[in-house]
Amino acid sequence: MTGRQKKKLIITGIVLVLFLIGYSFIFRSYLDTDFYLEMAYAHTGYDPTIVDWRHPDYEIIQHKNRLAVHIIFFTTEDDTRGPIGLYIDPFRKEVFDEDPRASGGGSGQIVQ
Known part of the structure; x- marks a missing residue:
């Protein structure tokens, strides 16, 4: 050489x-997971039905043609309303969409 x-x-x-x-x-x-976790929990209004906000399920996916951090909080109302799912744009660092949930009365209506 x-x-x-x-x-x-x-x-x-x-x-x-x-x-x-x-x-x-x-x-x-x-991809600062702690930052997104705090942001998502604050976005829920610190919902008291969330079982363990420090250990949600999360994944990095494409959603509505955007890269997104999808965070899923499990709640005490999962059987009637479903979990809380939020989509965070990692570049703008903001929640831009939510998964639909049934209304509070368990009527089966979807609220967006």
Whole structure:
């Protein structure tokens, strides 16, 4: 291996390491689960029927043609109304949609 090839290899390695560090930093700043959890819980108005707000189900999905963090809070009313599902835009850091739930009386009507 010539000196020129070694330089190219070293530069390529440095660029790759810097890229991975930058990607890791950006990825962590957009996917701060504690921030989204606090935001989602506040969006529910700190609903007292939520069983364990610190341990919801969540996933990263496409929803309405947008990348979204989907958080699902289980409640004491899951049998009658269903869980609380929220969609958070990780770039705007805001709740932009909710899963429908049945109304409070258990009548089976869907409220959006």
